[in-house]
Each structure stands twice: as structure tokens, then as C-alpha cells.
Amino acid sequence: MxxxxxxxxxxxxxxxxxxxxxxxxxxxxxxxxxxxxxxxxxxxxxxxxxxxxxxxxxxxxxxxxxxxxxxxxxxxxxxxxxxxxxxxxxxxxxxxxxxxxxxxxxxxxxxxxxxxxxxxxxxxxxxxxxxxxxxxxxxxxxxxxxxxxxxxxxxFTISPTNNVFLMPPYQYVYPKFDKKLITSAPTLDLYTLNSDERSEVRRLASALNSMMQSMNMREDIYHIGPFSSLIAGILENSPVYVSRRKMCTNPVSLIFVDRTLDLCGVTSHSTESVLDKVMAVLPRFPGHCTDVAVDMSPLCEAKVVTHPNDMQLSPGCLYHADDEASVQTYDHMINKSQKEVMFDLHNKLSKLDVQMSPGLKTLLKVTPQSVEKIITASKGNYDVISKHLGILQQSLGVVQALKSPKGVQLELLSNLEKQVLQSIAASRESTSILHQMRIIIRSRKERKLSIENLLALLIHIYSLSDSEVIFNKQHEENLEQSLIMAVLEEFKTLFDDRERNYTPKDCEMKAKEIMCYLKEISQMRKPIQRYHSVLKPCDAGTGHEYRGVLQQLVDDLVNTDRPDLVDLQHRNDGIKDLLRTGLNILTSKRKSSKHPLDNPTVLLFVVGGVTAEECKQLHRSVITSGVDTVVLIGSTKFVTPVEAMRDVFNL
Missing domain, CATH: 3.40.50.2060 (Sec1/Munc18 (SM) protein, domain 1)
Incomplete structure (x- = not known):
């Protein structure tokens, strides 16, 4: 198989x-x-x-x-x-x-x-x-x-790497219940969702079923999170899918995880992945949710004024399926460090047949400026450009992202995240982080920080803190007032219907809605046990670090001691298993006899998006564990902090 x-x-x-x-x-x-x-x-x-x-x-x-x-x-x-x-x-x-x-x-x-x-x-x-x-x-x-x-x-699938796949047609499927993060329904079924959400879930489940059928996979289904349980339920119970499973012969463990259980990973600006950095800075390639638009004017004679809106010059992109060197570089942008990516780009560019191009040198450091120098040596040489178009587009994309003024903002936001993490870890109930956030929001223009990134940072704070941290009520009220003013001042940035004039009352309602979402986010992991906290003591013994739900889950999955995966519900543990346990169920806690690693392949599917950094870390955990199991990581899309924020707040 x-x-x-x-x-x-x-x-x-x-x-x-x-x-x-x-x-x-x-x-x-x-x-x-x-x-x-x-x-x-x-x-x-x-x-x-x-x-x-x-x-x-x-x-x-x-x-x-x-x-x-x-x-x-x-x-x-x-x-x-x-x-x-x-x-x-x-x-x-x-x-x-x-x-x-x-x-x-x-x-x-x-x-x-x-x-x-x-x-x-x-x-x-x-x-x-x-x-x-x-x-x-x-x-x-x-x-x-x-x-x-x-x-x-x-x-419906794309494969950024051999062990990662995404499903762009389902980019709008998100763990929500009629636009709410937490469902108020006592029991969950498809009719807990509105009609559009119901249709999207059916389509996603059907797509996964088709993939399993084509790959001859017979899945054992696991899930964490209420939305994932709905998708798992469709795959487990639909007569058509049950019939298909009887015909397939290759066992696989299919694990669904709700993105909303851990929003820290997708709202973090602290990333080593070059791809995450590029996606956070450059605009999307027109009509795409995964690739970016690269300004190609440094290679051409055309004078572009307002890229990417100036359509006289088509944008470049990062992925080039028919160019092996570019495919390898794209993989590096996910799985290698920035230093390694820059050396890779420099070495490949240095081999271009350009008379003015610098020769291959022994460098201790490759900077965006040194890469850009080789690129500009190709300007107007269309024979060279046509032969090496893939690597030139990738190099331009990386240079433009790393040289962008937004890079300084991302660095500042990354430092703020580190302060937030240590503040919450140290003070818990007495944390004053919301008071600090209120000041930052009010002074955002002087600091050159966008309201979108600061809203993503707020999601990061509330998801990081979970239900163990009780924020000061007065601080939350003050934060809400600052949000009202910020929304009023920047509604054209936040909302699609920019032509509409938002009244102070509209902005007040939106700010209150955002605060309600934030409070829900802090409660998302309350029902789970082993992965309730994402704040863990550092191995060095001082301070705390973020270890996400996905990371903890994969670490436990590949642990040879096989710890009890108490939060991972197994859809197949039905009435037959209850009958097998007999009267013992009255006197003992039933433990599933199944483990995902019982099958040679594990497919971990995150509903609502992942980052390249998360994929890299999860893949690294599997490789270093030494297990023979093939672990595939799937999701609906790659996301940036701002995109994750918009998914949560319906912006």
C-alpha cells in the first residue's frame, strides 16, 4: 500500500x-x-x-x-x-x-x-x-x-511534503457550532450545526472517505474535541462508509483533533519556520489559501507601483511541482532552520549561468542582501530566468519577507509572547497581563503594531492561560473599552464590508463579542484531562515553555511506554466492547484495548488549520522516537496568526 x-x-x-x-x-x-x-x-x-x-x-x-x-x-x-x-x-x-x-x-x-x-x-x-x-x-x-x-x-488534496497534506477546498471548515466555539446542545449530532456548516462537514467527511477508499485504508477512528466527534461519527456510522471499510484491507489509525483546543500554536509569532514567516508577511497568491504572491519586478523591466494590485506583472509563487530543486527548497522552508534555507538558496543561485553572478564562496553567513545581490544579477536575462524560474521566485519571496518592515513587528510580537508566557506561568491568578495589553493596544500606532496581530496575541494569551488563570474583572472591562475604540478606529482593516460606516454602538457590540470569544477560548480544554495545560516546566529547570496539545499527543503516541491516552476517544468502543467487559464495568474503569500504534499508519487530522512549525515539530518527534509507524499529518490549511484570529472571531 x-x-x-x-x-x-x-x-x-x-x-x-x-x-x-x-x-x-x-x-x-x-x-x-x-x-x-x-x-x-x-x-x-x-x-x-x-x-x-x-x-x-x-x-x-x-x-x-x-x-x-x-x-x-x-x-x-x-x-x-x-x-x-x-x-x-x-x-x-x-x-x-x-x-x-x-x-x-x-x-x-x-x-x-x-x-x-x-x-x-x-x-x-x-x-x-x-x-x-x-x-x-x-x-x-x-x-x-x-x-x-x-x-x-x-x-481536494495538496502535499507540501511527503508526510503533510492539506485540503484547501475545506479551508472554511472550522470547529464551531452556529458561529459559537462552545456548543450549548446537551448532545451533539449534525443538526447541532446550521445548514451551511452541516454541508461542509458532510463534504469533508466524504472527501476523507474517498481518500481512504483509494488508498485501501480501513481506519480505526479516534477524536479529541466535540467538533471532531461529529466528523468521526459520520465516518463511523454512515452505511456507505461502513460498507467501504469492510472491503479495505490496510489498517490505519485516523485521529481527529479540534484546532480550538489549542489556539496558541496558530496565533504564535515565534516561529523558526521560514514558510510561516513568508506566509505571515506576503499576500496570498490570487484565489489560493496556501501559496503566496511574490513581487517579480526585481527581475523584470516592468515598473510595478502597487504590487499585488498592479496586474501588469503576474506574481510569482513558492511551490513549483515540476522543479525538483524547488520542491526540495520548499521542504527545507518547512523542516529546516532559516540559516539552512538561506545557504540552500545561495548555493542554488550561485550555480546560475549569469556572467555578473558572484561565484560560489565559502560563507559564514548568508543574508537576504547577499541573496538579493545574486538575484538582481539575473535582471533582464530572460534565458536564465526561464531556466531557473522556480528557485528565483522562491528566493525573491524569502528575501521580500525577511526584508519587510513587518519582520520587525513580528519580532516585537514574539518578544511580547515570551513575556506573556512567563507572566502567566509565574503569577497565575495575580497576572496583570491584560492591563499591559490594554496599554499596548492604545499605543499600537506608536509601536507600529497592527490591531489584527494584537487580536491574535489576545487569543494566544487566553488559550495559553486556560481555565486555571482567573483574570482580574476590572482589567477585562478596561480591555473591552480599549477594544471598542480600536475597532471604531480600524474597522476598515478588520471587516470585509469596509464601505459601511460602523457606529460606536456597532463597535461596542463587536468588542463585547470578541471578549465573549476570548472567555470561551480559555475554557476550551476544561473537559480534557491529560492535555489540559500547555504550560510546562522547561527541561533546564528554570521557567516554563509552551508545549501544545498536538505536541503532547504525538509525544504520547510514539512513547514506547504507551501511557494511557485518556483524552483520545475511540469511536469503535461501542456496545460490543461494553458487552465484552460484562459486569466488570460496574466495578472498574474501562480502558480501551486499542492503541493508535497498533496499526502501521497513523493519520493525524487537525480540523481548522496548522502551521508549518507545528508540522516540523511533530514530524521531528516521530523521527527521533524511532517507531516504525508512518505518521501523516493532515489539515484543512496552513494558517498565519492573523488568519487564525479571523477564523475565531468571524472577521
């Missing part, structure tokens, strides 16, 4: 390429991002596509173009867009590739139908969805007898 998610993705992209010969290919943004990580636009053009466009109701095609292939998530909105396109074009052949399971599409097309779930359970939903969609396509096309095809191809 191949445990490579990258291979899983490649196999299914091959199925896509087999269908695009002579066709206009129209993709949604999620499919386009996944394509980028498989090789990009040229994979489609070299595979026979006559044109490639984004999914838009304003899309038009030439009269001679008769075949179209849509690659979409098949949402109701996307189907309306497809309808608009087909009604205005002269296609005679239409293929709809759904990147979401047709079972889920059937449920959404028949929302409210009483027997829809029964049709899914019977295994007929996929075929019924095909019939419905093909009928729609025929009705929208001008041709009287068009050729139509509807097929499900699971395109």
Missing part, C-alpha cells in the same frame, strides 16, 4: 487529463489551487485542453469550441454559473467533473426530501445524482442531442 497522499492526488489528476483533449476547461478556485500543486496550467494545456478559464457567469467561448469540461465542487451556486455559461455558448459535448462525492451532491440537490438519506444508505444516491445533473446539463445546452457526462473525481 502507498501511504503517499501525493500519489493519491496524482492518480486522480491523470483521470482528469484523460478527459480534457480538445476541450475548454473551466475550473473553480479550489480545483485551480489543487492543480497548481500537481503541476499547474501547463498540465492542462500540454494534455490537450484548447483553453483554460475560471468558473464565472461572465465566461464566454468561441463558436468553434464545442467541448467543455467543468471541474467544480458542484455547489448550487456553481451549478447556476454552469447554467449561465452553457446557455450562452455553443457546446455540443459537456463533461462535469464533480470534486465532491455525488452522494453528498444528491443530498444537497434533494435538501428537505424525506427519503434522501434512505437513498444514500441504499447506495443508489450516486447514480441518481448523475441522472439529475445530466438532465440539467441537457436542458441548459443549445444542442438538441448533446453528449453529456457527469463523473466524480476526488480532487
Amino acid at each position: 502507498s501511504t503517499s497522499v501525493k500519489e493519491f492526488s496524482k492518480v486522480w489528476w491523470t483521470e482528469v487529463y484523460n478527459r480534457i483533449i480538445g476541450a475548454v476547461v473551466i475550473l473553480d478556485e479550489s480545483a485551480a489551487e489543487c492543480l497548481h500543486w500537481d503541476g499547474g496550467l501547463y498540465n492542462l494545456l500540454n494534455g490537450g485542453a484548447v483553453a483554460v478559464n475560471r468558473l464565472s457567469p461572465f465566461q464566454s467561448c468561441k463558436p468553434e469550441q464545442k467541448k467543455v469540461v467543468f471541474i467544480t465542487q458542484t455547489t448550487q451556486i456553481q451549478l447556476r454559473t454552469i447554467s449561465d455559461i452553457l446557455r450562452t455558448c455553443d457546446f455540443t459535448h459537456c463533461i462535469l467533473i464533480s470534486t465532491v462525492s455525488l452522494d453528498v451532491v444528491y443530498l444537497e440537490l434533494n435538501d428537505g426530501l424525506k427519503n434522501a438519506n434512505d437513498v444514500v444508505a441504499s447506495g443508489k444516491a450516486g447514480m441518481e445524482a448523475v441522472k439529475m445533473l445530466e438532465k440539467m446539463l441537457v436542458g441548459w445546452m443549445k444542442e438538441k442531442q448533446p453528449i453529456t457526462e457527469v463523473v466524480y473525481i476526488p480532487i
